[in-house]
Amino acid sequence: MSAPTPKPTSPLGEMTGPGRFSLVGHALPWLVIAAFYFLVDDYLGLGTQVMIWVLFALSLDLALGYAGIVTLGHAAFYGLGAYAAGIFSIHVSQDPILGHFFAIGVTALFGLLSGALILHTTGVTFLMLTLVIVSIMFEIGNQARGLTGGDDGLQGIRLDPIFGVFDFDLWGHTAYIYTAVVLFIWFVIAWRLVHSPFGRSLDGIRQNARRMRAIGTPVWWRLLAIYTISAAMAGSAGALSAHATKFVGLSVLSLLTSGVVTVMLILGGTRRLYGAFIGAAIYYIVQEWTAQISPYFWEFVVGIMLIATVLFLDGGLMELGDRGARLLGGRRRAGGGE
Amino acid sequence: MFSFALTILLDGLSYGMVLFLISVGLTITMGLMRVVNLAHGSFAMIGGYVAGYLTQHGMNFFLAVGAAVIVSGLLGAVVETTVYRPLYRKGELAQVLLTIGLVFVATAGVTEVFGAFPYNVKMPEYLTQPVDIGFRTYPAYRLFLIAVGAVVAAVLWYVIDGSILGARLRAAVDNARMARAVGMNVNVLFTGTFVVGCGLAGLGGAIGAGVMAMEPSYALKYLRLFLIVVIVGGEGSFKGSLVAALALGVIDTLGKYFFSQAASYLLYAAVFALLLWRPQGLLPAKSAA
Numbered sequence: 001m002s003a004p005t006p007k008p009t010s011p012l013g014e015m016t017g018p019g020r021f022s023l024v025g026h027a028l029p030w031l032v033i034a035a036f037y038f039l040v041d042d043y044l045g046l047g048t049q050v051m052i053w054v055l056f057a058l059s060l061d062l063a064l065g066y067a068g069i070v071t072l073g074h075a076a077f078y079g080l081g082a083y084a085a086g087i088f089s090i091h092v093s094q095d096p097i098l099g100h101f102f103a104i105g106v107t108a109l110f111g112l113l114s115g116a117l118i119l120h121t122t123g124v125t126f127l128m129l130t131l132v133i134v135s136i137m138f139e140i141g142n143q144a145r146g147l148t149g150g151d152d153g154l155q156g157i158r159l160d161p162i163f164g165v166f167d168f169d170l171w172g173h174t175a176y177i178y179t180a181v182v183l184f185i186w187f188v189i190a191w192r193l194v195h196s197p198f199g200r201s202l203d204g205i206r207q208n209a210r211r212m213r214a215i216g217t218p219v220w221w222r223l224l225a226i227y228t229i230s231a232a233m234a235g236s237a238g239a240l241s242a243h244a245t246k247f248v249g250l251s252v253l254s255l256l257t258s259g260v261v262t263v264m265l266i267l268g269g270t271r272r273l274y275g276a277f278i279g280a281a282i283y284y285i286v287q288e289w290t291a292q293i294s295p296y297f298w299e300f301v302v303g304i305m306l307i308a309t310v311l312f313l314d315g316g317l318m319e320l321g322d323r324g325a326r327l328l329g330g331r332r333r334a335g336g337g338e
Numbered sequence: 339m340f341s342f343a344l345t346i347l348l349d350g351l352s353y354g355m356v357l358f359l360i361s362v363g364l365t366i367t368m369g370l371m372r373v374v375n376l377a378h379g380s381f382a383m384i385g386g387y388v389a390g391y392l393t394q395h396g397m398n399f400f401l402a403v404g405a406a407v408i409v410s411g412l413l414g415a416v417v418e419t420t421v422y423r424p425l426y427r428k429g430e431l432a433q434v435l436l437t438i439g440l441v442f443v444a445t446a447g448v449t450e451v452f453g454a455f456p457y458n459v460k461m462p463e464y465l466t467q468p469v470d471i472g473f474r475t476y477p478a479y480r481l482f483l484i485a486v487g488a489v490v491a492a493v494l495w496y497v498i499d500g501s502i503l504g505a506r507l508r509a510a511v512d513n514a515r516m517a518r519a520v521g522m523n524v525n526v527l528f529t530g531t532f533v534v535g536c537g538l539a540g541l542g543g544a545i546g547a548g549v550m551a552m553e554p555s556y557a558l559k560y561l562r563l564f565l566i567v568v569i570v571g572g573e574g575s576f577k578g579s580l581v582a583a584l585a586l587g588v589i590d591t592l593g594k595y596f597f598s599q600a601a602s603y604l605l606y607a608a609v610f611a612l613l614l615w616r617p618q619g620l621l622p623a624k625s626a627a
Contacts, residue, residue, distance in 0.1 A: 068431075070430045129614075132606045133610070135602070136610070262434075263435075296554075297446065297450075299442045300442065303442030303443035303444075303445075311421070
């Protein structure tokens with residue numbers, strides 16, 4: 001495991017992340033997202049899905065990557081956000097922004113409460129508790145048919161235009177831009193967060209919680225804070241998915257959803273924020289490509305990718321990129337903190 | 339009424355015995371090396387498929403089960419020495435990811451070879467018939483499961499509590515560093531335990547296929563149950579896993595009889611409460627956690 005040495009942080013908290021992001025590095029993913037909108041008009045729905053998964057993986061990066069909270073329960077937040085947004089639009093108001101904030105509020109509250117209950121445990125016990133929470137949520141989603149539609153999924157979501165102007169069109173233009181904007185906002189929040197003193201303290205907690213406690217860091221509170229923020233973010237991703245597809249399937253609450261988002265994050269690289277972007281995109285490409293060969297082949301490939309990443313590539317694909325860059329341009333100092 | 343209660347008890351016990359056979363290896367290895375092994379169910383699945391393939395091609399049931407145990411055990415040896423070794427020094431996250439990756443690979447492999455549908459392990463006729471147990475007839479197969487589980491539990495009990503090997507094992511679970519310091523080869527002990535645990539999982543998967551049907555999603559579907567047994571029983575605690583597995587079997591069966599709607603839901607809630615109350619499990623093996 002790499003142990004980043006603390007580096008001086010500029011007031012804006014920029015350019016000091018692992019790998020020393022240049023301006024080009026920052027611009028690239030957003031340019032790709034913008035270019036995709038203009039160039040690949042037919043696949044906007046797919047692009048929206050990828051961005052939603054990026055946001056979901058980003059939320060996991062905060063909890064798992066930075067704070068070291070090893071969880072398999074993030075699908076609970078994603079699914080809760082999706083159902084909250086969907087149910088809100090059916091029963092309360094069709095305003096998408098209001099529904100989105102409602103979903104974020106609900107998942108943040110759920111993250112706070114569940115985190116307060118379970119964050120004092122560690123290791124396998126914690127993992128098990130997160131697993132159990134997802135299982136319970138899945139059962140509730142399955143059995144509260146009146147509210148969630150059970151395994152038929154939640155149907156009949158209708159939305160007003162955003163700000164009363166931008167209607168959710170059939171071709172997904174609005175959904176794409178809306179998702180991109182939400183993703184950008186969350187990204188800026190996450191970037192500022194992890195480069196703040198608070199983010200640094202999470203780094204410390206991940207590396208040695210006992211020592212952090214000894215120097216006076218309120219470890220439990222910090223973990224609870226990041227867990228809540230991460231939950232809100234995952235809930236936001238879920239709300240986007242409900243709004244973009246106007247449908248919520250029961251599978252959003254399944255263990256597999258937790259597994260998939262973890263695979264994306266690990267594949268791309270943890271503790272880099274942009275790792276989520278690469279991981280989600282690559283995952284979708286691989287899934288499309290392998291599913292054509294055999295419907296089960298992708299599961300095999302994902303499994304092999306996971307094993308290989310753990311055994312040979314600790315930092316994910318982003319690390320591979322860094323290594324390549326270091327080989328090409330010797331000028332670039334080892335910024336990954338190795 | 340009495341007969342009904344006894345039926346539920348027997349159903350629950352036979353189910354619990356299968357859970358015990360599969361989970362006991364996981365309990366000991368997790369207690370020994372603190373590896374979060376989510377792939378353990380895959381070994382049970384492979385055992386079940388091997389037994390299924392062999393019995394469908396005319397082999398004697400017991401020979402096929404024997405072969406399943408050997409294949410699962412050997413596979414365990416291969417995987418332990420190649421993939422798991424580098425994991426012990428890494429964190430929980432790496433362990434979770436790699437073992438989940440193994441589950442994916444096993445699931446895809448099984449689907450590719452045997453197809454996506456449930457796979458049948460052919461039982462001999464005298465096991466599929468009901469037998470008279472005094473107050474009613476009861477499937478011989480379920481009694482067979484209870485008998486095998488009881489025999490394995492008794493043997494393990496003797497080995498772990500009464501032999502020098504068991505003493506080593508208990509010492510290593512309690513404090514691996516100290517055990518190394520007094521000259522024990524904990525790595526070899528661990529590989530051995532891992533192989534035996536995988537073999538037992540193969541046994542449980544093979545003979546338990548009538549209770550927990552073989553299908554490609556087996557390893558992931560029942561993972562929760564195996565983990566519940568381990569965590570509730572207490573990592574590294576053999577007796578804990580026996581108690582937890584039997585209790586889980588009976589409670590789950592009860593739930594299915596009386597609250598078919600909310601069964602799994604109540605079970606998870608109970609586990610959740612229990613883990614908050616006793617994070618180390620019911621009968622923790624370690625004196626100091």
